């Protein structure tokens with residue numbers, strides 16, 4: 001039942017509620033352990049009159065992250081911002097300004113609601129990102145760089161700016177070498193992480209991260225990394241933001257190996273959100289089309 005004393009929710013109020021829920025989770029507390037305006041209270045709301053339209057949209061987008069409880073199984077949200085023709089950057093690796101400011105703000109919100117933000121070695125090397133929550137109120141997640149070949153420069157911001165804890169993930173066999181580069185406290189060596197094919201076993205990495213208390217994982221890119229998570233069945237949700245731009249011969253987004261007939265291709269349940277000039281597809285990679293209130297789109 002909706003408590004009558006609570007004011008209508010605008011985005012600012014909702015965001016404070018989100019941060020409260022996530023801080024409780026990170027501290028290992030149930031949401032109801034906290035002060036007023038708890039998660040439990042929020043359950044009384046519906047996405048109706050009491051919410052601004054913007055707050056309602058934000059809530060439905062981030063609810064899956066808020067639903068995670070301390071100690072629950074690893075859960076993964078991926079994201080890619082891409083052009084109309086499916087590229088996430090130019091061939092040379094420039095991904096700036098594909099998406100507009102609204103999508104950027106959304107990425108920072110997702111970082112703030114996750115335990116860890118993960119990028120592949122190419123993104124860390126080419127973009128030299130900070131991976132912080134500087135555009136929103138909220139705590140930085142742990143920054144994770146998948147760098148099995150140890151090619152990301154130790155001078156990169158993530159390893160040198162001390163803005164948030166950072167972990168370079170590599171095979172345990174190269175842990176000492178990695179520690180020499182970026183310091184032992186910034187290395188997570190995982191036994192049998194890489195097979196003879198050079199592919200990182202995403203589940204082994206997830207288990208190692210869970211051992212550090214990192215279970216709600218935000219995979220921010222690039223395309224190779226997100227694709228590996230999907231191929232190995234390790235992604236629960238994907239936010240695909242499509243911008244009205246065409247990039248000639250750029251770096252690909254999703255790349256999956258199957259050559260299936262059209263009828264066998266995945267058609268995950270999804271919702272659409274306008275983000276400025278971009279369109280965000282929220283894809284539920286676990287649910288069947290009939291569940292979770294999501295409808296498959298059709299043309």
Ligand SMILES: NC(=O)c1ccc[n+]([C@@H]2O[C@H](COP(=O)([O-])OP(=O)(O)OC[C@H]3O[C@@H](n4cnc5c(N)ncnc54)[C@H](OP(=O)(O)O)[C@@H]3O)[C@@H](O)[C@H]2O)c1
Nearest residue numbers: 081089093095120121122123149200221222223224225228
């Ligand atoms: N538009 C966007 O949303 C967005 C987001 C992020 C990045 N980007 C852009 O994307 C480009 C980089 O993306 P990318 O797809 O080329 O590369 P990427 O995903 O950033 O990094 C791929 C590399 O990470 C390592 N890696 C990650 N997961 C692995 C796995 N499961 N198995 C084996 N190796 C794994 C490998 O490093 P080694 O090859 O060293 O072994 C692999 O080559 C940059 O230009 C960046 O600007 C765009």
